[in-house]
Amino acid sequence: MKLKLFIAIIFSTSMSSHAAATLDRSEFTFEDLKALAKASAGEPYSPTVVPAPELIDKITYDQHWKIRFKEEETLYPSGKMAPVQLFYPGRYFPEPVSIYIRDNKNQVQDVPFSNEFFDMPADSPAHDLPEGFGFAGFRIMRPxxxxxWISFLGASYFRTDGPQGQYGLSARGIAINTGMNQPEEFPRFSAFWIxxxxxxxxxxxxxxxxxxPSITGAYRFGLTKDNKKAKGHITSVTANLYMRDDVERLGVAPLTSMYWYSEKDKTIAKDWRPEIHDSDGLAVHTGAGQYIWRPLNNPQSVSTNSFVDNNPKGFGLIQRDRNFDNYQDDGVFYNKRSSAWIKPIGEWGRGAVQLIEIPTKDETxxxxxxxxxxxxxxxxxxxxTFSYDIEWRPLDPKSKELASVVNTRQGxxxxxxQPIPEGVNKMVIDFEGPVLDGLDQKSGIKPIVEASNGEILEPIGAYPIVGTNQWRLAFDxxxxxxxxxxxxxxLIDKKDKAITETWVSDAKVTIK
Known part of the structure; x- marks a missing residue:
């Protein structure tokens, strides 16, 4: 299929004639992409029209994953070390995206959609889909x-399988009005150049x-597999954003994950597994150098927490618990799920790391x-313009001077x-790190526990856990x-210097 015809099919219902003309060329640079995004922001938004929606809806989740890209059709835009395969559309990925292959001289060639690229069961409804529909996304294979090891599929979502080869949380290009009393907007990547x-x-x-509807953008992704320093993959992102309309809440470098329950709040679920979550906490390294750990919650209603900062050094959704025994799931291996750490490049100025928690009753x-x-x-x-690296790591980067939270439990x-006091819960926090080695109850270690909108009850205990190098902080x-x-x-030492990261939480009395 010729480039001009392909563009007419995919873009005529979603972009202006200016956009189509810009894309209808054999040479295309990133500066061209930025100019296209900026020009599009000055024009009204036109939602993508899905051809044959009634047919696409028949391609269910299970049927979609039975459709496989043929190995002999694999693309090699960066050589055999990074083969590229394409995704078929389906009920949950109905909007077509354009795929272009670009060489090192910025010469581009479109990849026309065809059912001939895919193997599918004889009874698959996908056989009836019209030619020239459009792909849903792509993935990068190992040699x-x-x-x-990385895939781009659905809206502006992308994710990697992390250092232990197990997909879990996702990243997004942008988040618009997430967790607010208005519909969330989901901008989408409508075209890729690989x-x-x-x-x-x-x-x-x-x-x-x-x-x-409210934004356009030109994104550059540098994809790195198995970086030794990060002990995982790295996705380097530069996002050039152009506002089509006012936005009340712009979420930059968004990460999306799942938290149902853990040892902290296992009483809220009746599943046989001890814990179920892709991430168990938010870690923040502030511009002032403070390390913060916020264990995740499954709230009763939508919860929003903001950590005000200036030029943050990093933040991420982290899976700190890597012990299989704490999950007992040998199908999806929650203990192997990747963590994702956002490392800003340059100065981001003043703002806040924001955490949104939404109630859930399962893991889906x-x-x-x-x-x-x-x-x-x-x-x-x-x-x-925001530039940052996403480090898909086992754990978040640790401070050399501070111990980290390894467990949070509530009861x-x-x-x-003695009689159980009414309306009182206990919180138990375990810390671990080299700074605690050799310390005992004669070392002058003191707990600092502060609360607002509630009351911390005496006594507050801080002590080494027998047989380990961990310390425990417990309070009601x-x-x-x-x-x-x-x-x-x-915890602080006898010189009143912090020796642990700061644990923070919005706690409710949930165990009665």
């Missing part, structure tokens, strides 16, 4: 063709065009989102053998109204 690595050490590079839907929100209001006509308050708390108790806790 031996199995398995894939080509050779532009930076040393990368496996390949990808450009993407973002389009949505993502209910956790974290991102950076700029302090400055976002208005129509504004332009932004009934009071003292065993109670609510003073129906709102969660905001708690900060950490």
């Amino acid at each position: 031996d063709m199995k398995p894939d 080509g050779p690595a532009e930076q040393k050490g990368e496996s390949l590079s990808v450009w993407a065009l973002l389009d949505g 839907f993502d209910n956790i989102v974290a991102y950076w929100v700029p302090e400055k209001p976002v208005r129509k006509g504004d332009e932004f 009934l308050g009071g003292i065993p053998g 708390y109670k609510q003073t109204n129906n709102n969660p108790v905001n708690i900060r806790a950490y």
